[in-house]
Amino acid sequence: MDSTARETRITTAFVAVADTLTTDFDIVDLLHTLVVQCTEIVATTAGGLMLVDGDGTLQLMTSTSEAADLVELMQLAASEGPCIDCFTTGQAVSVPNIEHETSRWPAFRKAALEGGFHSAHATPLKLRGTVIGTMNLFGVNATALSERDAAVAQALADVATIGILQERLVREGNILAEQLHAALDSRIVIEQAKGMIAHSLSVDMDEAFGVLRTHARNNNLTIRDVADSISNRRLSVRRTPEGISIVSTSGGVNRQA
Amino acid sequence: MVAIPVPIRSTITSAGDAGLCEPFVSALNVSGASISVFDSDGNQSTICSSNRVAARGEALQFELGEGPHWEALQTNAPVLCPDLAAEGSSRWPIFGAAALEIGMGAVFAFPMKMGAVSVGVVDLYSAEPRQLDEEQILLASSMAGRAAAPAARFATHSANSAVAAEQELAPALRREVHQATGMVQAQLDVSATDAFARLRAYAYTSGRPLADIARDVVGRHLDFSTFTD
Numbered sequence: 001m002d003s004t005a006r007e008t009r010i011t012t013a014f015v016a017v018a019d020t021l022t023t024d025f026d027i028v029d030l031l032h033t034l035v036v037q038c039t040e041i042v043a044t045t046a047g048g049l050m051l052v053d054g055d056g057t058l059q060l061m062t063s064t065s066e067a068a069d070l071v072e073l074m075q076l077a078a079s080e081g082p083c084i085d086c087f088t089t090g091q092a093v094s095v096p097n098i099e100h101e102t103s104r105w106p107a108f109r110k111a112a113l114e115g116g117f118h119s120a121h122a123t124p125l126k127l128r129g130t131v132i133g134t135m136n137l138f139g140v141n142a143t144a145l146s147e148r149d150a151a152v153a154q155a156l157a158d159v160a161t162i163g164i165l166q167e168r169l170v171r172e173g174n175i176l177a178e179q180l181h182a183a184l185d186s187r188i189v190i191e192q193a194k195g196m197i198a199h200s201l202s203v204d205m206d207e208a209f210g211v212l213r214t215h216a217r218n219n220n221l222t223i224r225d226v227a228d229s230i231s232n233r234r235l236s237v238r239r240t241p242e243g244i245s246i247v248s249t250s251g252g253v254n255r256q257a
Numbered sequence: 258m259v260a261i262p263v264p265i266r267s268t269i270t271s272a273g274d275a276g277l278c279e280p281f282v283s284a285l286n287v288s289g290a291s292i293s294v295f296d297s298d299g300n301q302s303t304i305c306s307s308n309r310v311a312a313r314g315e316a317l318q319f320e321l322g323e324g325p326h327w328e329a330l331q332t333n334a335p336v337l338c339p340d341l342a343a344e345g346s347s348r349w350p351i352f353g354a355a356a357l358e359i360g361m362g363a364v365f366a367f368p369m370k371m372g373a374v375s376v377g378v379v380d381l382y383s384a385e386p387r388q389l390d391e392e393q394i395l396l397a398s399s400m401a402g403r404a405a406a407p408a409a410r411f412a413t414h415s416a417n418s419a420v421a422a423e424q425e426l427a428p429a430l431r432r433e434v435h436q437a438t439g440m441v442q443a444q445l446d447v448s449a450t451d452a453f454a455r456l457r458a459y460a461y462t463s464g465r466p467l468a469d470i471a472r473d474v475v476g477r478h479l480d481f482s483t484f485t486d
Contacts, residue, residue, distance in 0.1 A: 166372070173372030176409045180376060181296035183416035184430065188300055191432045192449050195439020195475070205436055205475070209419075231439070231449055 006041065010152060013037035017160045025167060032062040034160045035135060039064050041156075042149035044137040045117065048074040050083060051125070051133035051164075058087060058133065069115040073108075074136065081108030083136045086122035090131045092154060095120040096144035118142040123153045125161040132161060186224040193227035200237050201244060211237065215246050277404050277411075278307040281379060284400065285393055287365075288384040291315040292404065294369070294377030294412040295330055302412040304377075306426045313359050313466075314382055317352055319431070320460055320467045324352035325366035326378035333375050335394060336366040340386040351461075362386045367397045369405035376409040428468070437471035444482040455481060 016033045031049045039047040048063035048070065058078040063070055077083040082093035082105075095101060098118050101109045112120065119139040125132050135157050137145070145153070190212065197208035212230075216223045229235040230246075238245050281290040289311030292304040301319065306312035318324035325336040328348075338344060341361055345353030356364060363383040368375040379401045389397065415429050423429045434456070441452035456474070459481075460467040473479035 170372030172406070173370075173374045173376070176371060176406060176413075177297065177374045177376055179413050180294060180409045180416075181298065181300070183413040184296045184300040184302060185298065187416040187430055187432075188435050191430070191435035192439035192442065195436040195441075196443040197439075198436070198475075199440040199443035231442070 009037070009041055013041060013156055014159060017156055017163060027164065027167060028062055030160060030163060034156055035062060036064055038135065038153050038156050039137055042121075042137060042145060042153055044119075044121070044139045044145075046070050047135065047137045048077075049125075049133065049135050050074065050078060050087075052087070052131070058084065061133070069111075070138075073111045073115050073117070073138075076108060076111050077136060081105045081112075082120050082122040083134045086124050086134045086136075087131055090124050090126050090129070092124060092150060093120075093122045094145055094150065097142040099142065112138070116140055119144070121145045121150065121153065123150070123157045125157050125164070127158075127161050127165055132164060186227075189224060189231055190227040193230040196230055197237050201239050211244060211246075276305075277408055278305040278311075281381060281397065281400060282307050285381060285389065285397055287381045288361075289314075289382050291380045292369075292377065292408055293319075293326060293380070294408050295375075299330075301377075302416060302430050303428050304408050304411055309426070310360050310384075311380070311382060312426050312428075314356055314361060314364070315380055316428070316466060316468065317355050317359075318380075320457055321351050321355070322457070323349050324356070325349070325364050326380050329366035329368045329378045330375060333368050333370065335368070335398060336364075337389060337394070338364045339388045342386065356382075360384055363388075365389060365397070367401040369401045369408060371402070371405040371409070376405050377412075379404065431468065431471070433475055434467060434471040437474035440474050441481045444480055 013034075016037065017030060031051075035047040035049045039045070046064045049061050050058040051061050053059045060071065060074045060078070063074055074083075082095050086093040096119050098109055098112045098120060112118075115138075117138040117140060119142050121137045121139075123135045123137075125134060135153065137153065190209075193212060194205050194208040197203065197211050198205055201208070201211070203211070212223050212226050215221070215235075216226045219226075226235065226246075230237060233249055235246050236249050238247070277292050278290045281287070289307045291306035291311040291314065293301050293315060294304060295301045303315055303319070306315055314324075315326075318326050325338060329336045338348060341353060341357050341363055345357060345364075347353070349356075361382040362385040365381040367379045367381070369377040369379060379397070381397070412429070423432060434453075437456060438449055438452045441447070441455055442449055445452065445455065447455070456467060456470060460470045463470070470479065474481070
């Protein structure tokens with residue numbers, strides 16, 4: 001790659017990994033783009049990306065190829081090798097010649113060499129001290145990644161990390177907001193319906209809630225649904241000589257005072 | 258101007274809230290704080306207030322539908338009013354005067370942002386007019402962001418339980434107000450929105466807190482069907 005093509009390539013990669021706030025944002029797609037682009041830009045052979053799960057274990061999210069030996073190498077790398085060391089320390093780990101690593105990582109060395117890989121470079125995905133995963137690049141040649149290439153890999157990983165964390169926060173925020181809405185809305189409708197029943201039947205709030213609950217149970221409905229129907233006058237509550245009656249107001253009534 | 262009385266007692270008890278208010282008071286050295294969460298429909302639950310003035314200021318905004326926390330929710334940005342006497346009434350015609358009357362000199366509101374949504378607002382007040390400098394604004398904003406998830410969870414949990422301990426400094430959903438809304442709905446044969454508006458208007462014109470009016474309605478001391486208008 002000449003230098004202009006390389007710069008264009010890098011710019012394109014940055015735009016791709018920064019594009020996380022679109023509506024059809026797909027995290028696996030982002031990670032895949034990141035690792036593929038990075039592998040090509042720094043001229044390595046294969047790559048994979050691992051994110052930490054809720055239990056603190058690294059999980060392989062995506063790799064440049066689904067070839068069994070690469071996937072197996074990645075899975076092994078979650079427990080031994082430069083990737084897990086990078087994850088633990090939060091620092092990039094460069095291995096220019098895997099063949100030399102007889103004492104540190106015997107199992108990783110064996111698997112990497114069997115896959116035809118002789119060099120590895122692990123880049124942390126971290127933001128303000130929190131490491132969320134690693135991006136791992138493998139080469140068939142026993143060469144070190146240049147400082148410049150290592151910096152490009154780290155910069156791309158940084159942008160992707162911000163995107164991943166942002167997306168998580170947005171998702172978590174939306175879930176919390178939905179749960180909050182459901183809880184507040186139900187409770188308010190129930191309290192309003194209790195007030196309506198309390199007035200209509202001249203009972204206290206506990207008895208009014210009992211009326212709601214009994215009707216819900218007898219008709220296999222939620223208390224919230226019954227409350228909503230009463231509040232919107234799709235159901236009317238009356239005291240009759242036979243007891244309390246809750247009847248449907250056909251078609252609903254929309255009366256204004 | 259309508260006088261809205263504030264019952265201020267000598268002993269201030271701390272509410273059994275999520276402990277979310279106090280850090281704002283100490284870190285920003287303000288007179289008081291209150292925290293409320295809001296859902297997408299504007300339904301609200303008040304998590305805590307650090308003292309009675311803060312609680313009344315929060316209640317006023319609930320009653321009037323006006324004030325800094327509504328503005329913070331709408332704009333999704335901090336609202337700063339360092340001198341309530343000078344600019345309060347022009348920004349919030351009713352709340353501005355009422356807040357001065359209960360002893361507020363400056364008010365600030367910070368949205369509790371979480372990702373793309375705001376789940377609530379932190380209201381701060383100072384008894385004397387004062388500025389918040391840029392560093393304090395950043396601090397308050399980031400503290401408000403960190404309070405967002407615990408506040409939303411606390412409110413969700415509290416709303417999901419059939420019986421909740423609602424306290425003066427942490428009135429949560431103000432269940433009695435919603436019960437009273439239902440009673441007025443039945444009394445006047447109107448929608449919940451209209452019934453709530455009637456309660457609000459009655460509280461405003463009588464100069465009494467909405468919570469007191471609601472208690473009278475639920476206790477059957479006040480029946481809106483007996484009014485002629």
